[in-house]
Structures are given as C-alpha cells and as structure tokens.
Amino acid sequence: MTGFEKLNEEKVFKDPVHRYIHVRDRLIWELIGTPEFQRLRRIRQLGTTFLTFHGAEHSRFGHSLGVYEIARRVIDIFKSRGDWDDSETMLSLCAALLHDVGHGPFSHSFEKVFGTNHEQFTQKIILGDTEIHRVLAQVSPDFPKKVADVIGKTYENRLVVSLISSQIDADRMDYLLRDAYFTGVSYGHFDMERIWRVMRPVGDQIVFKSSGMHAVEDYIMSRYQMYWQVYFHPVTRSAEVILTQILHRAKRLYNEGFSFKNVPLQMVSLFEGKMSLKDYLRLDESVIMYYFQVWQDEEDEILRDLCSRFMNRRLFKYMQLSKDQLYADEELSGAFREAGIDPEYYLEVDSSSDCPYDFYRPGEEEERRPIQLKMPDGSLHELSRESDVVGAITGKRRTDHKLYFPKDMVLSLPDDLPAKKRIIELLHI
Numbered sequence: 001m002t003g004f005e006k007l008n009e010e011k012v013f014k015d016p017v018h019r020y021i022h023v024r025d026r027l028i029w030e031l032i033g034t035p036e037f038q039r040l041r042r043i044r045q046l047g048t049t050f051l052t053f054h055g056a057e058h059s060r061f062g063h064s065l066g067v068y069e070i071a072r073r074v075i076d077i078f079k080s081r082g083d084w085d086d087s088e089t090m091l092s093l094c095a096a097l098l099h100d101v102g103h104g105p106f107s108h109s110f111e112k113v114f115g116t117n118h119e120q121f122t123q124k125i126i127l128g129d130t131e132i133h134r135v136l137a138q139v140s141p142d143f144p145k146k147v148a149d150v151i152g153k154t155y156e157n158r159l160v161v162s163l164i165s166s167q168i169d170a171d172r173m174d175y176l177l178r179d180a181y182f183t184g185v186s187y188g189h190f191d192m193e194r195i196w197r198v199m200r201p202v203g204d205q206i207v208f209k210s211s212g213m214h215a216v217e218d219y220i221m222s223r224y225q226m227y228w229q230v231y232f233h234p235v236t237r238s239a240e241v242i243l244t245q246i247l248h249r250a251k252r253l254y255n256e257g258f259s260f261k262n263v264p265l266q267m268v269s270l271f272e273g274k275m276s277l278k279d280y281l282r283l284d285e286s287v288i289m290y291y292f293q294v295w296q297d298e299e300d301e302i303l304r305d306l307c308s309r310f311m312n313r314r315l316f317k318y319m320q321l322s323k324d325q326l327y328a329d330e331e332l333s334g335a336f337r338e339a340g341i342d343p344e345y346y347l348e349v350d351s352s353s354d355c356p357y358d359f360y361r362p363g364e365e366e367e368r369r370p371i372q373l374k375m376p377d378g379s380l381h382e383l384s385r386e387s388d389v390v391g392a393i394t395g396k397r398r399t400d401h402k403l404y405f406p407k408d409m410v411l412s413l414p415d416d417l418p419a420k421k422r423i424i425e426l427l428h429i
Helices: 026-032 035-042 047-051 060-080 086-098 107-114 118-127 131-136 143-151 158-164 170-183 192-198 210-231 234-255 265-271 277-281 285-297 301-312 330-338 388-393 407-411 418-427
Strands: 006-015 019-025 199-202 205-209 317-321 348-354 372-374 380-382 398-405
Touching: 006 026, 006 060, 019 026, 019 060, 026 035, 026 086, 026 131, 035 060, 035 131, 035 277, 047 107, 047 234, 060 086, 060 158, 060 170, 060 192, 060 199, 086 118, 086 143, 086 158, 107 234, 118 131, 118 143, 118 277, 131 143, 143 158, 158 170, 158 205, 170 192, 170 210, 192 199, 192 205, 192 210, 199 372, 205 210, 210 348, 210 372, 210 388, 234 265, 234 285, 234 301, 234 317, 234 348, 234 398, 265 277, 285 301, 330 418, 407 418
Parallel strands: 205 372
Antiparallel strands: 006 019, 199 205, 317 398, 348 398, 372 380
C-alpha cells in the first residue's frame, strides 16, 4: 500500500473544543484540501439554530476535523495498550474525517423536501469522480470502497465502524461538546478524556471499564439535555418549518411554470428530481440564502412573505398539541382559507422525538447496540442494568408536537372578519 507518507512537519489547527487538531499524515492533509471537503465550511453544523442561539454559526468543516481528532486520540490510546490493529488506523481516520462530507445545505430540512440522503451522497463523493476519490485511491484501488463501507456501516471490522457509529462514538462526542460551546449552553459538557481512558476494544465492539460508569452516565444525560434544550428548541423548529415551506413553494412554482425574476439555476436539477453529484456539490448555504434574499422581491406573495420571514427572523408562533391532536383540524384550516391565509404554507404540525438510550434489538441499526460495562471479573454488563440513572430513561421515547402558525398575520386581519375571531378562539391567542 502507498499513501501512508508522513508530512515533513506536523500541521496544527487551533480548535476551541480540542485546543489543537494534529495532522501528521499526507493523506489526511490532502483530503482536507479537496474542494469537496472545503465546501463544508459553507454548511452550518446546526442548520437554522443560529436564529435561536446566535453563536451557532459553526460549520460541518470544524465538526469533521473534531471527529477526526477524537478518533486519532482514541486510536493512540488503544495502540499504547496494544489493543489496536494498526493496519486499520488510516482507514478509521479517513472515515472519521469524511463521515459528513455529503451533507447538503440546511441538511435535514433539505432532505425532507427533496428526498436526498446525505449518507448516500457521502458514499457517492467517496466513490465518484471527485478529488476526494482520487486522493483516497492513491492508497490502493479498493481503499475508497473501504472508507465508504465504514461510513455505510457495512465494513467487516465492526470495531472500526463502532468508533464512528455507535451510542458513544467520535461523531457524537464531538458534536455534543462543539454544539454546547457554540450555543453557549452548559448542558452538553461531559468528561470526554475520562471516557477515552476507560474505553476498551473487546471483540467487535468498544466497551467501558465499570469504574468509568459515571462518566458514561454524564455523557448520556448531556445528550438527552442537548436534544431537548438545543436541537429541538421550538424557535429553531419554527425557522425550519419556514425554511421547508420556502423550498416546497419554490419547487411547486417552478414545476407550474412560474416566471421567476431570479431563476434558481443551481436548484433546477433538484426541482426536476435529477440532481447529479456535480450539481449537488455546487449547493451550499450561501447559494440557498442568496435565493431567499432575492425572492423577497418575487411576484408570488407566499414565496415573498416566507423568504422575508426567514431572512428577517419573523418566525411563526406555536401552540402545544396533545397526542390526540396531531393535525391542524379542518375547522382551523377552513378558517385560515376563509381569511385568505393558505393553510398549506401557514399551518404546520411539527413533531420532535428522541430516545436517549436503548437496548440493541436484532435487526436494528449499529447505533442501537448497547453500551457494555466491563466488570472487574472481565464479564460484560449492559449499562442500564448497572446504572439507575440510565435505567430510568432507557427505551423511553419522548415525543413533542407543536402547531406552528403566523400569529402576526392573524392579528393583522380586520377585526370585523368572522374568520379572525374563529382562528383566535381555536388557537387561544
């Protein structure tokens, strides 16, 4: 194998989470310099969260470097104990670095509207006609396929996969700490170095010394708190609802032959459902935000209003829904129509759901494999059986439902309009 050459001098990135990110391998340095990886600088890690927490402007570029650095440090610890097959090191580091390279702009909202899948695009970038593929292929013709298999969770060495994809992996450890840092919240902090010290490769999985159980508990609770306090924040979800509706509206207008003043040339293949890898790689958040900016002057009133709301942070308000109210009822939709407000774009039920920790059940994905504690006698015990804290939340899926609507638009309706009175009564505003 070629491609494992060391750099003449170590490269160092200053990082607010890990202090320093060290690059010693020419292969990693060349991957970071590819256009496909540099594109991640133009995609935010947390999508619309910057409209809630103003510090959340960090990119998937920084996160990807962080995941690489965690994987590198964990492997160094394993190697120092003789617990690691060094022939898997570069593969693991490449997979850690490239695991998010296929993310699109505002990725989850984007995927929902256009049916794209960032993991599939990650594999296409690694295996397709790209600079990343050419760099990886320097190692050997089958090396890009191995990297794609690790990210796709199909690689034969499950230990390598679990380093990148499991209930405690390099990806989650980095994003919890990084997202907590940039949002300014205290929930996402846990003792990562302690977790590294108690990690042990056993067979095809990573387990944890029982003496480190409290550090693992802390990590699980940090993840739980971050989901409900940051990732599912109702203001962020409101911005996502508007973003999604803009994309739906633009796609519909294009397909109906609407004459845009500013034709979204970079999005045409997306609207037509035939986006190539080359087209996809040209899309980033600066492109999308440009169109949102200029569409504030379009003739279509709905597109114009939604874009203005997103760009100027005039977001929808929300009403909490109970489990048996998972839709905007017909009376409310009818009142909106009567008032001249299109319920298809201005009434949206949004559901958030998370299970902080669960057992692995046969047939489920890799991420659901249980966290195992290695006891002093060498036996493995599943975490929730030893930890009362984790046991209390294991397998418990928390779900939240909210109805989003433009309160300002409703209140600006004429007071003598019967539909306005009905809407106010139904929405309790």
